[in-house]
Amino acid sequence: MIKKIRDFLASVQFEMKKVTWPTFEELKGSTKVVIFFSIILVVFLFVVDFILSQSVHALLY
Structure with missing residues (x-):
């Protein structure tokens, strides 16, 4: 068991x-993209x- 763990x-x-x-600049860029698309998704789901x-x-009342 110990050999398997090693x-x-x-x-x-x-x-x-x-x-x-990733470099720090790549990380910042990726983070901005994720936040941007998350906000777009939130707005889209709110509207839908x-x-x-x-x-x-309207149908029920």
């Missing part, structure tokens, strides 16, 4: 050496929810 940790360490981490709730309200 082998796993060794393979994790080996794979982590292959990882290329509002329209659907008004439609259901």
Whole structure:
């Protein structure tokens, strides 16, 4: 069991050496894109929810 854990940790360490981490500028750019599209999605879902709730309200009352 201990040998399996050691082998796993060794393979994790080996794979982590292959990882290329983004620069700070790339990270800032990606963060801005994610925030921008999250806001667009929130606005879209709000509009769709509002329209659907008004439609259901009009049909039922």
